[in-house]
Amino acid sequence: DDIEPDRAIVEVATRVQNTTRRTRTLGLQWQIISPSGESVAAGTSPVTVLPGDDVVARARLLVPHAELWSPGHPALHEVHLTLTDGDEVIDTDVVSFGIRRLQLDVVNGLRVNGERVDLRGACVHHDNGPLGAVTHAVAEDRKVRLLKEGGFNAIRSAHNPASRALLDACDRHGVLVMDELSDVWNTAKTGFDASIGFDKRWQRDVASLVAKDRNHPSVILYSIGNEILELATPHGATWSRRIAEEFRRLDPTRFITNGINGILANMDKMDDVIGDIAAADPNTLMTGLGEQMAAANASELVTWSTEESAAVLDVVGFNYGDSRYALDAELFPNRIIVGSETFPDRIATLWNDVRRFPHLIGDFTWTGFDYIGEAGIGRVEYT
Numbered sequence: 301d302d303i304e305p306d307r308a309i310v311e312v313a314t315r316v317q318n319t320t321r322r323t324r325t326l327g328l329q330w331q332i333i334s335p336s337g338e339s340v341a342a343g344t345s346p347v348t349v350l351p352g353d354d355v356v357a358r359a360r361l362l363v364p365h366a367e368l369w370s371p372g373h374p375a376l377h378e379v380h381l382t383l384t385d386g387d388e389v390i391d392t393d394v395v396s397f398g399i400r401r402l403q404l405d406v407v408n409g410l411r412v413n414g415e416r417v418d419l420r421g422a423c424v425h426h427d428n429g430p431l432g433a434v435t436h437a438v439a440e441d442r443k444v445r446l447l448k449e450g451g452f453n454a455i456r457s458a459h460n461p462a463s464r465a466l467l468d469a470c471d472r473h474g475v476l477v478m479d480e481l482s483d484v485w486n487t488a489k490t491g492f493d494a495s496i497g498f499d500k501r502w503q504r505d506v507a508s509l510v511a512k513d514r515n516h517p518s519v520i521l522y523s524i525g526n527e528i529l530e531l532a533t534p535h536g537a538t539w540s541r542r543i544a545e546e547f548r549r550l551d552p553t554r555f556i557t558n559g560i561n562g563i564l565a566n567m568d569k570m571d572d573v574i575g576d577i578a579a580a581d582p583n584t585l586m587t588g589l590g591e592q593m594a595a596a597n598a599s600e601l602v603t604w605s606t607e608e609s610a611a612v613l614d615v616v617g618f619n620y621g622d623s624r625y626a627l628d629a630e631l632f633p634n635r636i637i638v639g640s641e642t643f644p645d646r647i648a649t650l651w652n653d654v655r656r657f658p659h660l661i662g663d664f665t666w667t668g669f670d671y672i673g674e675a676g677i678g679r680v681e682y683t
Contacts, residue, residue, distance in 0.1 A: 301401055301402075301553070303366065303368070303399065303400075303401050303413075305365075306364065306365060307362050307363060307364050307365065307366065308362075308363045308366035308368075308399050309360050309361070309362055309363075310332060310341065310360070310361045310362075310363055310366075310377075310379075310397075310399065311358065311359075311360050311361075312330050312343070312358065312359050312360075312361060312379055313356050313357070313358045314328060314330070314356065314357050314358075314381055315354055315355070315356050316328065316347050316349055316354060316355055316356075316357060316383065317349070317353075317354035318349035318350065318351060318352065318353055318354065319352070320351060321351050321352075322351055323348065323349070323350050323351060324348070324349055324385070325346055325347065325348040325349075326346070326347050326349070326383055326384060326385050326390060327344060327345075327346055327347070327383070327384040327385070327386075328344065328345050328346075328347050328357050328381070328382070328383055328384075329342070329343070329344045329381070329382040329383075329384070330342060330343045330344070330359055330361065330379055330380070330381055331379070331380045331382075332361055332363060332377055332378070332379050332380075333377060333378040333379075333380060334363075334367060334377060335367050335375040335376055335377060336367075340363050340364065340366075340377075341361040341362060341363045342361070343359040343361050345357050345358075345359060347383075363377075363399065366399045367399070368398075368399055368400050368401075368413050369398025369399055369400040369471075369474075369517040370400060370412050370413050370415070370474065371412065371417060371453050371474040371475070371476060372474060373474070374398070374471060374472060374473060374474035374517075374518075375398065375399075376396045376397070376398055376471060376472070376517075377396065377397055377398065377399060378394055378395065378396050378397075379394070379395050379397065380392070380393075380394050381393045381394070381395070395515055396468075396471065396515070397515045397516075397517065398471065398516075398517025398518075399517075400412055400413055400517050401413050401414065402520055402553070402554070402555070404555055404614060404615070404636060404661075405636070406633065406634060406635070406636055406658060406659040407658055408658070409636075409658055409659070409660070409661045410520075410661040410662070412476075412520075417453070417476070418654050418655065418661065418662055419453065419454040419476060419638065419654075419661055419662020419663065419664070420451060420452050420453050420454060420651070420662065420663070421452060421453075421454035421455065421456055421476075421478070421638075421639075421662050421663060421664030421665070422447055422452045422454070422455055422456070422664060422665055422667065422668025422669075423455075423456045423458040423641055423664050423665065423666045423667045423668060424443065424447075424455055424456070424457065424458060424667065424668045424669050424671075425458055425667070425669070425671035425672070426457070426460055426462075426463065427671050427672045428440070428443065429669070429670055429671060429672065432672075433672065435463040435464075435465045435466070436465070437465040437468070437469075440463065440465040440466045440468075440469045441465075441469040441472070441473075443466070443469070443668075443669060444466065444469040444470055444472075444473050444475050445469075445473060447475065447668050447669075448473050448474070448475055452475070452668065453474070453475060453476060454475060454476040454477065454478065454662060454664065455470060455475055455476070455477050455478070455668070456477075456478040456480065456523070456559075456640060456641070456664045457477065457478065457479050457480045457523075458480060458526065458641070458666075458667070459480050459482065459483035459525075459526040459559075460480060460481075460482065460483065461479055461480065461481065461505075461508075461509045461512065461513075462477060462479050462480075464512060467479075467512070467513065467516040467518060467519065468516075470516070470518035470519075471516055471517060471518045474518075475518060476518055476519075476520050476521075477516070477518045477519045477520065477521070478520070478521040478522075478523050478557065478617075478638075478640070478664070479509065479513055479519050479521070479522055479523065480523035480524075480525070480526060480559070481505060481506065481509060481522070481523065481524050481525060481543070482494055482498070482505070482524075482525055482526070483525070483526050483527070484498065484525075484528065484529070485498055485502075485525060485528050485530065485536075485539055485543075486498055486499055486530060486535075486539065487528070487529040487530045489529065502543065502546075503546060506543065506546050506547060506550065507550060509522070510522075510547065510550040510551045513551075513554075514551055519554060520554060520555065521554065521555050521556070521557050521615060521638075522547045522551070522554055522555070522556050522557070523556075523557050523558060523559060523617065523640070524540065524543045524544055524547065524556060524557070524558045525543070525558050525559065526558075526559040526619070526640075526641075527559055527560075527561040527564050527565075527619055528540075528558070528560075528565065529564060529565060529567070530565075531558075531560060531565040531606060531609045532562070532565035532566050532602075532605035532606050532609070533605075534608075536565070536609055537608035537609045537612075540558065540608070540609040540612045540613075541608075541612045544556045544558075544612045544613065545612075555614035555615050556612075556613050556614045556615070557613055557614065557615040557616070557617040557638060557640065558609070558610075558613055558616075558617050558640075559617045559618075559619045559640040559641055560606055560609065560610060560616065560617055560618055560619065560621065560640075561618075561619040561620065561621070561641075562596070562597045562599075562601075562602030562605075562606055562618075562621060562624075563593060563596050563597060563602070563620075565602075565605065565606060566601055566602060566605055569601055569605075570596060570601075593620060593623075594622070594623035595623070597618070597620065597621045597623050597624055598623040598624055598627055602621075602624075603624075603627075603631065610632075610635070614636065615636050615637065615638050615661065616628075616635055616636065616637050616638070617637075617638050617639075617640030617641075618637060618638075618639060618640060619640055619641035619642075620641065620642060620643065621639075622639060622642065622646070622650055622653060624637070625637060625653055625657055625660055626657070628659075629657065629659055635659065636659050636661060637657075637659055637660050637661070638660070638661050638662050638663075638664070639653075639654075639660070639662065639663035639664060640664055641664055641666045642663055642664065642665055642666065643665075643666065644665045644666065644667075644677075644678045644679075644680050645680040645682075647663070647665050650663045650665075651663060665678065666678065
């Protein structure tokens, strides 16, 4: 964030591990290469590491007249690292990154390098359809390229962390990313899902996601979950705060959101709001509710049962909750909202909402691509 027209400060941090049986003092060198291939900053530091230990070496490097990364100009820098023992090179590494400034408020919405950016988003699953669940860099690049050509400038990874290849492609093409932690926390949605062991595993999962994302300028939002079933309870609010604060502890440079579905979070109480709503599965339920869903999401039950879980976020994500956009501007004047998941047949209407409401920073339609288990979910036939 320390960026001015004539210079930017790049903070580099490198972990050095000593796997030998004696104390080592080595030399660490950093060199920053501009998008045009020129060396624009450099630094060095001696590093002493005890046997079997690891340490972090840091430097603040000044880059004059830094070329900033943005969706319209995805300029990528590189930092070249060299670890030496005297004249001997022990190890090298190259990491790409972008220099950009993020700002967020209810008047100007989301700004990148001082300019407002409205998120024209698409939700995407991790797989590539018939190619399967394994990540293919070429397929990920094609996916991002096609979405950008189709008018999207953002991706939500639904509902698990994005692959490195996908983030690399988003960095190159200037597509912004909402990277999501999980589809469940401690309450199961299906048998033997990721809720098993979540209470023991969640910190490692958060740390892994942040370690993967921290050098990708495309990542601007961490989503801590999707349609978490326990969200509207004191237990769920406690976990919302716990997970959000862990992300902030590890990476205070990005914003925190959550895909809140007020109906699914209040399933045991919804009969009192819209009558008998028994359904086979959540997706069928949400599709069948129709106009009832808008009224349910705008109900006082949803408003106050999700208040604390929403309050821990920088950006409140609503799944199919566009009936709350105008309402929340009055009830919660400091609340910034993103449509984290919305119906594709309403994409034009919802885009008008994004342009109309300053506190609404974007819309993510479900879905940008077919995925394993569901096809045609984004296809709309207008009568």
